[in-house]
Ligand SMILES: NC(=O)C1=CN([C@@H]2O[C@H](COP(=O)(O)OP(=O)(O)OC[C@H]3O[C@@H](n4cnc5c(N)ncnc54)[C@H](OP(=O)(O)O)[C@@H]3O)[C@@H](O)[C@H]2O)[C@@H](O)CC1
């Protein structure tokens with residue numbers, strides 16, 4: 001039978017590192033978010049805003065050209081680099097060195113984007129978190145999984161996970177297959193759901209925060225930004241995943257008495273991140 005470790009406030013308090021008084025933006029970590037496509041620029045606005053709001057010093061969004069004004073206006077704190085193409089990403093080239101990269105929200109699965117992702121994975125060695133369409137592309141080309149650096153974090157919802165590992169007939173089989181997949185590719189698998197589990201080899205962690213208010217468009221895109229921000233701030237990948245998932249869920253728990261389930265939207269996760277952080281020291 002599968003054994004899981006419960007991730008509660010006590011676990012999280014031992015992971016959380018408070019800010020040092022003398023820090024500055026140059027050492028708070030530089031996160032890069034890669035994604036967006038025509039009609040889905042909102043996803044990268046949400047991811048990159050979540051990343052800056054979660055404490056890293058600098059955030060750069062790498063997006064197709066059509067998103068330039070959108071991201072610059074929606075999130076002025078975030079720097080923007082653009083692809084050569086207008087409506088989707090095709091060549092992922094940049095001359096900065098971020099501390100962590102989150103890739104996938106709103107990316108789409110255009111053939112040019114698939115080829116761009118392959119070339120990027122071949123040369124990249126920066127710590128990675130992979131979500132959404134970047135996962136869907138990997139599911140189409142499973143041999144590319146070998147290009148991922150060890151301890152890469154992937155954040156599939158259950159449908160995305162099924163595309164990667166195939167169908168399962170029971171919860172036990174779901175965990176068996178996810179553990180085998182994690183071991184084979186040395187990945188940290190954030191199995192998003194209610195609740196979310198984090199699988200790292202034989203280790204299975206069960207998150208204890210979050211509620212149905214999170215069942216809203218873009219809430220996973222925000223989680224990608226949150227975990228990328230923590231990776232950029234030098235958290236160990238497994239700790240970035242545990243802390244990120246916990247605090248992301250906690251925003252919905254704190255907001256619930258004010259917003260209820262229905263009116264809570266992905267931007268509210270970002271608005272409540274401060275209260276979630278503060279509750280760790282209470
Ligand atoms: N504002 C923006 O720009 C936004 C942009 N976004 C971007 O859009 C892209 C596509 O992402 P996506 O997740 O919507 O599409 P996709 O992977 O086909 O999944 C859809 C199907 O999967 C299932 N399913 C979904 N969740 C499940 C769950 N928890 N548990 C189980 N099953 C679940 C469900 O299938 P069903 O259950 O109906 O069979 C559903 O029909 C991606 O790049 C993302 O970043 C979005 O983030 C929205 C806001």
Ligand SMILES: Nc1ncnc2c1ncn2[C@@H]1O[C@H](COP(=O)(O)OP(=O)(O)O)[C@@H](O)[C@H]1O
Pocket residue numbers: 132157192193194195196210211212213214215216217218219220221222223
């Ligand atoms: N009923 C629920 N209870 C708790 N968490 C939920 C619930 N529904 C969704 N979530 C969380 O919301 C997020 C949804 O992610 P995802 O499906 O990728 O959204 P999107 O792609 O629209 O950004 C995940 O973190 C998931 O765990």
Ligand SMILES: [Mg+2]
Pocket residue numbers: 131132157220221
């Ligand atoms: Mg998603």
